[in-house]
Amino acid sequence: MQGNKDKAMTRSAEVSRKTRETEISVSVHVDGKGKADISTGVGFFDHMLDQLSRHSLIDMTIKAKGDLHIDDHHTVEDTGIAIGQALSKALGERRGIMRYASIELAMDETLTRAAIDVSGRPFLVWNVAFSSPKIGTFDTELVREFFQALAQNAGITLHVTNHYGANNHHIAETCFKAVARVLRAALEPDPRQPDAVPSTKGSLKG
Ligand SMILES: [Mn+2]
Secondary structure (H helix, E strand, C coil): CCCHHHHHHCCEEEEEEECCCEEEEEEEECCCCCCEEEECCCHHHHHHHHHHHHHHCCEEEEEEEECCCCCCHHHHHHHHHHHHHHHHHHHCCCCCECCEEEEEEEECCEEEEEEEECCCCCEEEEECCCCCCEECCEECHHHHHHHHHHHHHHCCEEEEEEEECCCHHHHHHHHHHHHHHHHHHHHCECCCCCCCCCCCCCCCCC
């Protein structure tokens, strides 16, 4: 049987997705170094996806062309869908992973918690409020839309709670960094059960 170390090397996937609203290609390498090559046409979103890659250590190449003349909504949501699909594909049967993780992530005046279960069951619990509808030109409500699409398509249960914070850029950024860190921890190989699916059901696929 193939050892986990070899399998870990192959936790990569590519997804291309084209609709009338967006055209997106994503490639992920879960056991990477956090190297990001990201271009969505939405500057703030690129900055957030950079954080997601950097702090999860998942290498990500993301190219999105969306109907930005309408607004950023389709581009952000569909990029979340494509990243989620790529992650799910890369993880396969989800053998040998730690599965659970949580973190309290601080950034200046802001504190945000993320908890994850790489369960195969998509669920988002979102307790994050922004005090402004915009960060620059970016709609703050799209942060939730992104994580909803990610959780749904990656097959992960994700709980995100902002405890406090004043600056909306920081609040958004802590969400991305906290999710990045719990992804990293939960997808880490479990050396005590390298070939096991960590579930009494024997399956973590939907
Ligand atoms: Mn920033």
